[in-house]
Amino acid sequence: MTASILDGIVLGLQFGVLATGLTLVYGLGGVLNLAYGQMAVISAMVVLLAMDAGVPLLAAVGLGLLAGGLLGLLLDVTILRPVYRLQGEARVLLSLLLSLGVAFIVDGFLNWRFPLRGLSLRVGGEAVEILGVRMRTGSLVASGITLLVLAVLFYLFRFTRLGRAIRSVIENEEGARLVGIDPHHMLRIILVLSGVLAAIVAVTRSMVAPVNVRAGFSITVLALIVTVVGGLGSISGAFLAGLVLGIINSIASAYIGTFLSLIILLVAAALTILIRPAGLLGVRE
Amino acid sequence: MSERFSRATGTSLVGGAESHTSRSLTAMLGTVAGMAAVLALFPLWLGDSRVLMGVAILGLAFASYAIGFNLIFGSTGQLFLCVGALAGVGGYSATILADRAGLPVLVSILAATLLAGVTGGLLSWIAVRRSLGVIFTGIVTLIFALSFENLLLGLSGVTGGDAGLQIGAGSGTFLREQIAPYYLMLALVVVFLIVHGLLRRSHVGWAFRALRDDEVAAELAGIDVARYRVYGALVGAAMLGMAGATYAFTAGRVSPTTFGFAQVDVVVIVMLAFGGIGTLLGPILGAVVFTAIDEVLIEFGQLRLLAYGVLIIVLFLWIRRGMIPTLRALIGRRGGPPNRRDTTAAHTPSTGPG
Numbered sequence: 299m300t301a302s303i304l305d306g307i308v309l310g311l312q313f314g315v316l317a318t319g320l321t322l323v324y325g326l327g328g329v330l331n332l333a334y335g336q337m338a339v340i341s342a343m344v345v346l347l348a349m350d351a352g353v354p355l356l357a358a359v360g361l362g363l364l365a366g367g368l369l370g371l372l373l374d375v376t377i378l379r380p381v382y383r384l385q386g387e388a389r390v391l392l393s394l395l396l397s398l399g400v401a402f403i404v405d406g407f408l409n410w411r412f413p414l415r416g417l418s419l420r421v422g423g424e425a426v427e428i429l430g431v432r433m434r435t436g437s438l439v440a441s442g443i444t445l446l447v448l449a450v451l452f453y454l455f456r457f458t459r460l461g462r463a464i465r466s467v468i469e470n471e472e473g474a475r476l477v478g479i480d481p482h483h484m485l486r487i488i489l490v491l492s493g494v495l496a497a498i499v500a501v502t503r504s505m506v507a508p509v510n511v512r513a514g515f516s517i518t519v520l521a522l523i524v525t526v527v528g529g530l531g532s533i534s535g536a537f538l539a540g541l542v543l544g545i546i547n548s549i550a551s552a553y554i555g556t557f558l559s560l561i562i563l564l565v566a567a568a569l570t571i572l573i574r575p576a577g578l579l580g581v582r583e
Numbered sequence: 584m585s586e587r588f589s590r591a592t593g594t595s596l597v598g599g600a601e602s603h604t605s606r607s608l609t610a611m612l613g614t615v616a617g618m619a620a621v622l623a624l625f626p627l628w629l630g631d632s633r634v635l636m637g638v639a640i641l642g643l644a645f646a647s648y649a650i651g652f653n654l655i656f657g658s659t660g661q662l663f664l665c666v667g668a669l670a671g672v673g674g675y676s677a678t679i680l681a682d683r684a685g686l687p688v689l690v691s692i693l694a695a696t697l698l699a700g701v702t703g704g705l706l707s708w709i710a711v712r713r714s715l716g717v718i719f720t721g722i723v724t725l726i727f728a729l730s731f732e733n734l735l736l737g738l739s740g741v742t743g744g745d746a747g748l749q750i751g752a753g754s755g756t757f758l759r760e761q762i763a764p765y766y767l768m769l770a771l772v773v774v775f776l777i778v779h780g781l782l783r784r785s786h787v788g789w790a791f792r793a794l795r796d797d798e799v800a801a802e803l804a805g806i807d808v809a810r811y812r813v814y815g816a817l818v819g820a821a822m823l824g825m826a827g828a829t830y831a832f833t834a835g836r837v838s839p840t841t842f843g844f845a846q847v848d849v850v851v852i853v854m855l856a857f858g859g860i861g862t863l864l865g866p867i868l869g870a871v872v873f874t875a876i877d878e879v880l881i882e883f884g885q886l887r888l889l890a891y892g893v894l895i896i897v898l899f900l901w902i903r904r905g906m907i908p909t910l911r912a913l914i915g916r917r918g919g920p921p922n923r924r925d926t927t928a929a930h931t932p933s934t935g936p937g
Contacts, residue, residue: 377896377900380900387718390717391662394718395899396895396900398895399893401892402889402892403889403892404892405888405889405892406885406886406887406892407886409888410886413885515845519729523726558737561733564726564729565726565730567726571719571722
């Protein structure tokens with residue numbers, strides 16, 4: 299049981315980072331990015347190809363993060379332009395459909411060009427014992443990186459001008475505009491951040507299990523589930539939901555079986571929407 | 584809050600071809616009959632090839648799915664991202680009822696239709712009760728679709744898992760012949776179109792139109808928005824279930840990919856967006872065109888997925904109303920029937936005398 303809970307925490311932290319990238323873009327810009335998982339997969343492929351070409355590990359990871367950020371920027375200046383002209387649900391719907399198109403383009407291209415490839419980073423070292431459970435070094439390094447990301451995000455959104463500006467746009471776009479904050483500019487920054495977060499998830503995940511070319515859709519679905527449970531637009535909600543769902547997922551896959559564990563996550567998301575549509579920590583509009 | 588937004592959605596994505604429905608009953612039936620006559624000629628051209636007939640039958644199955652989805656999304660504004668799953672509820676339950684429980688094929692198709700209809704109605708009832716907007720309805724139904732796919736893979740004792748089920752019932756009958764199933768599916772398409780056409784002409788259609796144009800106003804005018812939404816989903820989902828079940832018997836097997844989200848829902852959305860969401864014949868035009876395109880693209884393997892992605896983006900950016908409204912607008916501009924111009928003129932405020 300302790301082992302499952304520890305595994306769940308490792309997984310849950312990753313869920314949290316993953317969902318943050320999706321939830322911020324939705325909360326800030328009313329954009330539901332269904333190509334989010336594909337951003338992670340492309341970043342993973344960039345790391346993989348860089349390492350194939352002989353680039354050292356850390357530099358390759360850096361290139362991967364850069365690729366993720368650039369993808370966010372690319373979405374912002376291309377297909378999201380027409381989306382920004384719409385408001386409310388029409389905007390969400392169009393962003394959802396267009397990014398689904400992008401997801402198919404990416405999946406089609408990657409499956410055609412690099413079928414069966416996958417990124418799997420080996421982090422060496424002995425297994426470490428925590429609370430009487432032997433944890434793989436990969437999981438620990440991944441969790442360490444994830445916690446660091448969490449700390450950076452926390453600092454960014456609590457203490458910097460940029461973070462406050464972003465939160466003010468989420469809270470009240472019109473009010474933010476009145477005090478001189480440009481919501482579109484903030485959204486562009488957030489899309490870049492979202493791409494970087496997707497890349498970080500791809501890298502940390504590949505330390506525990508391979509991230510293959512076909513993983514895009516399932517990563518998006520996971521992010522969507524965690525986002526919905528945590529509350530659209532809430533970072534602390536995303537992390538809380540990530541931890542809860544990560545632990546549920548690990549316990550379910552240990553005691554019930556893997557195929558049911560995804561269904562349990564899906565049911566958790568469905569119940570959240572039905573009982574508390576704003577999510578655990580979301581604010582109902 | 585969400586109700587007010589759904590109004591914007593209605594105007595931006597759902598084609599404004601509803602003036603069309605005021606045409607006479609005979610005109611509607613005539614259009615459907617003409618379309619059916621054209622489709623009925625296809626086997627004369629493709630009938631020699633078993634492969635191409637299989638493609639044509641699948642195309643008609645997709646046309647039926649698109650009609651069901653059009654009724655649910657186009658007419659009542661509920662984004663159901665579980666088209667494949669509802670068809671799968673039909674396909675799998677009919678298979679299991681016929682093969683395991685030994686029921687006659689027709690009875691199992693009807694039972695499967697009922698089951699899918701009730702499932703769709705229930706989803707819609709939940710969405711309406713909790714007043715979920717378009718997006719949350721989409722997410723909840725997507726969750727249903729993904730859970731269904733996982734159940735199919737997981738409960739391999741009942742569903743055959745990844746490999747699916749071979750269907751024993753119906754083998755040796757006309758259902759597995761080369762050409763007869765085509766006409767069976769065509770009959771289904773025609774019946775669905777007539778049902779949808781009649782619904783649009785009836786008081787139900789007026790209610791659909793009112794709730795789609797402005798939900799709050801419809802509610803204030805005394806239309807029970809919730810009830811009509813659930814009715815729409817019930818009928819549409821029953822169509823999906825019936826089409827899924829019938830197609831399963833003609834194909835002789837069902838598998839998770841027969842009804843998968845990527846394999847069915849995405850294609851149906853593209854077909855409908857191409858033909859024109861909310862139009863009567865949009866699903867047929869979309870299904871015919873995309874079945875043909877798909878047959879060409881199939882050689883390209885994974886690049887087919889890429890092409891679909893490009894098509895989705897192009898469709899939703901540039902021909903958002905779909906082909907049928909676009910074509911009608913073009914024809915209307917080049918001196919179509921004068922009464923049509925009169926109706927459009929009547930809607931715009933007149934600037935001068937006469």
